Each structure stands twice: as structure tokens, then as C-alpha cells.
Amino acid sequence: MPDLMRAVVLDGPGGPDALKIREVPRPVARPGWVLVKVHAFGLNRSELHFRRGLGSFGSFPRIPGIEATGVVVEAPGGEFDAGSQVAALMGGMGRTFDGGYAEYVTVPASNVVPFTSHLDWAILGAVPEMLQTANGSLTVGVNAARGSSLLIRGGTSSIGMALVVLAKRRGITVLATTRNSTKAQALLDAGADHAIIDTGSIAKEVREIFPDGVGGAVELVGTPTLHDTLRATAVHGAVCFTGMLSDEWTVPDFYPIDYIPNGVRLTAYSGGAQDLPGAVLQEFLDAVATGEVRVPIGKVYPFEDIVQAHQDMEDVSVTGKLVVTLGGQSDVP
Template sequence: MTKAMRAVVLDAPGPPEALSVRAVSRPDARPGWILIQVEAFGLNRSELHFRRGLGSFGSFPRIPGIEAAGVVVDAPGCEFASGTQVAALMGGMGRDFDGGYAEYVCVPASSVIPFSSTVDWATLGAIPEMLQTAYGSLRTGVDAAPGSTLLIRGGTSSVGLALAILAKRRDMTVFATTRSTAKADALRRVGVDHVIIDTGEIANAVREIVPGGVDGAVELVGTPTLADTLRATRAHGTVCFTGMLSDEWTVRDFYPIEFIPNGVRLTAYSGEASDLPAPVLQEFIDAVASGEITVPIGKVYRMDEIVQAHRDMETGAVTGKLVVRTAGSSHH
């Protein structure tokens, strides 16, 4: 007999109300795939895009969710022992196959990263995708040197906050932007050195503090601010295009000689689980456990509050990472 589980299902693109929580059959593990009991999952703007039907990826009906944190139930290929704590992310989760918005998820072994911790599940659920994106943007994207200067364009997003935390651990001087003066304190709390109120043009404000421009920048707002972010960065400095908070993804009539200042490097980062080494995840979680790092969680929801959670993500009502805790309904 097929076992049932609760999951969030999206039958077709639509508003937050298009997400419905219902009983579906639990997936079965198969060789090369890992069955995970999901304890918590973070929400991501990528799922917002998917829910709205933006981008040419995925099929319906679908359980969304590009990440999850939980415990291994079954690994037919013996890649992980049952009971191992794991994070699962990317690799087609929530697009090509059912994702993390569920009590159980089955994912390719390549998308699974093991860890061990006594930190609470809501906190653990907030970390994987946020850390992978921030770490990859810093290391692969910017190739940031310890002690250098970094501009985070879109600083109060969950990835922006995680970037600030990682950069401060590398003794970097951090500039971060927000459009809202009310959110400036959220940036200072994670160690941002220079909070810049984003008017759309901030390059001059940055250069008043560092006349030559910053060594590196991570663009999280998208193409509307990219040219200005490039102008805030020094020659031989690097701007990494990572996020599209503005939902604007393309540069129209891209003319590189006009768009990119002389000698400034433009890179991009869109990562996979393989870009987050297990020791990096473990070190971050251990630093959370010891109190060195606070995970910037905005709010924790129950699974049946998924519609409200998506509304909050869409309107930007909550600063920090949004997390759903699965437990407390049909098991435990």
C-alpha cells in the first residue's frame, strides 16, 4: 500500500492561492536517489517565479521547492545511512521533479549534503540555499580576498544578509544597500559597515567612502541597477550578477563598451549543491550552534500557512529568510 504524505501542490501557475496543501502519495526511493523526511524548508524567489509561470522551466502539477532540510529515510545506493541529517538543494528540485514543499522528498544523491547538528530544524531549514548562493557568489563569483571591500546590492534579502555574515567572517569591509531606511538596522545587526540607501544610483555615494570604488560587488537586485553597481566598482574589481529581486533579468540592447566601465569584471553565479562543500555547510552550522553567527530568519510558518508565506515573500513584508516547518501535523 502506498503511504500518504502532506504536500504543497501547484496545479498551474497563479497567485499565492494557487498553492494547495493536500495528501499525495509518498515518493519511493530508487537507486541513485535519496528519500528524505523533510523537517523544514526555506522559501526562495525562484519558487515565486515558478509559481507565477515565469521562465521556461518545469511542468505541472508540481510540488515546488528547490531546497529542504531533514533526515535520510532510505538510500538504496547506500550513499547515506538512514537517520543522517541532510540538506537537499537544486538539481531540478521543484521543477523537473517534485521538490521540498512536502513531508518527504526524493532527490538525486548529487543534490544531498550531509551534516550533523543539534541546532533547531527551523534554523537548519533556513541555511542551505541561502548559504550556497552567498558562498558561491563570494568565492566563485567575486573571488573575494579576505580584508577587501564588498558591495551587496540588495542587502536585506536573505542572500544579502548571508553574504554580509560570510564577508565579515573574512574581515571584509561591507557596503550594503536597502531602499528603506527602516531596514538599515537589520543590515547593521549582521555587521554591515556602510549602509547605503538605494535611490537607484549609489555609485557616487560608495565612491565618497572609497574613492577608487569597491573591490567586489554582488548584484542581487537585477539588471536595472547593474550598470550603477559596475560604476561603484574599481578597475580590476569584480561584479557578480546573482539575483533578480526586481524580476528584471535581461539587459536590453547590451552594448558592452558602453555598459561595462574600463577594466571592471562582470561575472555571474547560479549554483548547484556541488558548489557548497559539506565542510563549509558544517562549519557554518557549527558557528550558528556556538553563537558566532545568527541566521537571519524573518519568519517561520506551518505548512498550511504556505499561501500567507508566499504573500509575504511577494510583498517583501518580512526581512530575512522565510522558513516552513513541516512537523506537528501528521507525524511526530
């Protein structure tokens, strides 16, 4: 009889209560893949989309979760030593093969990023996908340079907060938005230079700060605000479409010449583990350990509270990253 583990199983689309904790066979490592004992995992909006059955990716039944942090149990191909701390993310994880909402997960070695840290697993679990998406949006999507300006549309999301931190570390002037005036201070506390209350139309307000428009922008809300974000951006500036907090990701009757202002570039980012180099992850974690950087954690849940965690994500009732832990602290002495 195979060894068993606890996992969150989604039999098909549904509400938060469609997530069921069950005992299932523990996965077995095979060459080219890595078996990881999961200590924590972050929640992501794309997992909400998957649970709802939105989009055309993935299959059911499935253990969801596009990221996880933990320690290597086995890597038959020799890519990692047993006991190594690692982050596993993306590449079909939690969609086309079982993901991180479990006590153990197997992932392709190419989806695994090693690190060494004394930080608590709750902090480590918050970082991988958030940092990968923020770093990829800044570097691949916008190509933001030191001394430039950046608009983050949807700043109080976990990725938005991570973008604030990364952009400020790169010497960029940051404007970040929130629809909720009570959350504006959180943006300023994270390092944003300007917190803008998002009424749906903020281009004029942005241009009162930067008359020629911002040098770049990351769109995390989705298509309802994309047109306005483009109008807030300078000629030769780039707008990177990264997130869909609004759950809307298509533009009806899209006519580029009318939609995109002259000379403004529209890009997108939906990368994977390759956009989170080990050195970038390690530098970030080291900066957190010294107190130079703060991880924007909104709330930490025990594994048994996965339904409540998804409900909070759906209600957008928490500012910052939601993290689920399976107990324990860093395995590094």
C-alpha cells in the same frame, strides 16, 4: 495502495493561492536517489518566479521547492545512512522533479549535503540554499579576498544578509544596500560596515567611501541597478549577477562597451549543491550553535500557512529568510 503524504501542489502558474495542500503518493527511493523526511524548508525568490510562470524552466503540475532539510529515510545506493541529517537542494528540484514543499522528497544523491547539528529545524531549514548561494557568489562569482571590499546590492534579502555574515567572517569590508531606511539598522546589526539607502543611483555615494570603487559586488536586485553597481566597482573588480529581486533579469539593447566600465569584470552565479561543501555547511552550523554567527531568519510558518508565506515573500514585507516547518526539532539527541 501507496502510502500518502501531504504536499503543496502547483497545477499551473498563479498567485499565492494557487499553492494547494493535498494528499499525494509518498515518493519511493531508487538507486542513486535519496528519500528524505522533510522537517523544514526555506522559501526562495526563484520559487515565486516559478509559481508565476516566469522563465522557461520547469513543468506543471509540480511540488515546488528548491531546498529542504530533514533526515534520510532510505538511500538504496548506500550513499547515506538512514537517520542522517541532510540538506537537499537544487539540480532541478521543485522544477523538473518534485521538490521540498512536502512531508517527503526524493532527490539525486549528488543534491544531498550531510551535516550534524542540535539546532532547531527552523534554523536548519533557513540555511542550505541561502548559504550555498552566498558562498558561491563570494568564491566563484567575485573571488573576494581577505582585506578587500564588497558591495551587496539588495542587502536585506536573505541571501544579502547571509553574504554580510560570510564576508565579515572572511575579513572583508562590507557595504550593503536597502531601499527602506527603517531596515538599515538590520544590516549594521548583521555586521555590515556601511548601510546605504538605495535610491537607484548609489555609485557616487560608494565612491565617497572608496574613491577607486569597491573591489567586488554582488548584484541581488537585478538589471535595473546593475549598470550603477558596475559604476561603483573598481578597475579589475568583479560584479557578480546573482539575484533578481526586481523580477527583471535581461538588459534591453545590451552593448557591452557602453554598459560595462573599462576593466570591470561582470560575472554571474547560478550554481548548485556542489558549491556548498559539507565542511562549509558544518562550519557555519557550528558557528551558529556557539553564537558566533546568527542566521538571518525573518519569519517561521507552519506548513499549513504556505499561502501566507508566499504572499509575504511577494510583498517583501519580511526582512530575512522565510522558513516553513513541518514540526519537530533536531533528531540528534
